[in-house]
Amino acid sequence: MIEGIIIKGIGGFYYVKTQDKVYECKARGLFREDNIIPLIGDRVKIRINEEDGSGYIEEIMERKSQLIRPPVSNVTQAIIIMSIKKPDINLWLLDRLIVLAEHQRLNIGICINKIDLVQEDERNLIEKAYRETGYPIIKTSCKTGEGIVDLIDLLKNQVTVFAGPSGVGKSSLLNRIKPGLELKTGDVSKKTTRGRHTTRHVELIDLDGNSFVLDTPGFSSLSLDFIEREEELSKYFKEIDEFNGKCKFINCIHFKEPGCEVKKQVEKGNISRERYENYLMFLEEIKANRRY
Structure with missing residues (x-):
């Protein structure tokens, strides 16, 4: 079998780039039975049909990210x-x-x-x-x-x-x-x-x-429903995360708590006020998601 990477998928066909060329491939029915859908970016192993030069995806290698x-x-x-x-x-x-x-x-x-x-x-x-x-x-x-x-x-x-x-x-x-x-x-x-x-x-x-x-097609909005707890949000803001543990309260979410080091850094100009305001909006959204 030949190794390659899926670069495009249209109408049930997957286009796999190998070291030498791009092959038009179909995925084995086994993937459908296991509810596995090949993705663009997948590293795969393909078998070539000698009659028409098309291919079949036989194996999808372990994904490093998705x-x-x-x-x-x-x-x-x-x-x-x-x-x-x-x-x-x-x-x-x-x-x-x-x-x-x-x-x-x-x-x-x-x-x-x-x-x-x-x-x-x-x-x-x-x-x-x-x-x-x-x-x-x-x-x-x-x-x-x-x-x-x-x-x-x-x-x-x-x-x-x-x-x-x-x-x-x-x-x-x-x-x-x-x-x-x-x-x-x-x-x-x-x-x-x-x-x-x-x-x-x-x-x-x-x-x-x-x-x-x-x-990729342009984005207009993205859900934050993968963040389950308010305390998690700060780790996605690197400059805010840097001050986690330095506030008066260990479980500070940098909102209205007294003695918040993050709010002090915003006032000093060491953290962008625009970024902090977006952080607060995302925080409210996560709180609202938890109520439903």
């Missing part, structure tokens, strides 16, 4: 892409995507796209707000090419999911990263100021044989 939305496996890194304008940057959604990626224990990078649309001081405001997170922050422009080389370096030897809302330029960035890809891109609706979806299916894009990127 995302539900988008449904992919073995991702090692999430690059969260936001445009600074057209549409305006959505820090609430950025933090929500960070929480999901942290929950999946992925490496995280932040890409602020369309920076050619704003002045330098506005670019720096975003970078300042997220500096204490420790995540790499890359500022890019598909128009000028700024930051593209830095983004390519961040993608090397990783299986990366590009996450972010529609219209922020995910497909445009991929076209820049891999010339000739010619992914369809879309403009932002003037009426709603939101992006139009241009990616209709999940596909693993091979950059150099060792580096892959998933171009």
Whole structure:
């Protein structure tokens, strides 16, 4: 059998990239009986039909990670892409995507796209707000090419999911990263100021044989129902988690408790107020989820 990786799945067919070529494959009925669905990103073993050159997926190797939305496996890194304008940057959604990626224990990078649309001081405001997170922050422009080389370096030897809302330029960035890809891109609706979806299916894009990127449909919202207790939320905010255990009360959730070190750090400017306010909104959502 030959080993490969599923790069695309359409209409019951799975396209498996091996060292030599891409094979159109079907999955064995055994997987259906065991309620196992092959996912994009799965490392698999296939058997080739000598008559027509098609393949059958015989084995799915153990998954190192699995995302539900988008449904992919073995991702090692999430690059969260936001445009600074057209549409305006959505820090609430950025933090929500960070929480999901942290929950999946992925490496995280932040890409602020369309920076050619704003002045330098506005670019720096975003970078300042997220500096204490420790995540790499890359500022890019598909128009000028700024930051593209830095983004390519961040993608090397990783299986990366590009996450972010529609219209922020995910497909445009991929076209820049891999010339000739010619992914369809879309403009932002003037009426709603939101992006139009241009990616209709999940596909693993091979950059150099060792580096892959998933171009995925844009996100609009994400549920936090995987967080069962309020105390868990802070571990998904790295700069807040740093001060866990330093508050007056051991079980402090950094909300209204007296002697909270996190609130002190917010006042000192060591933790972004915008990030902290998003933390509080997520906290209220988790509390509300527990009531149902």
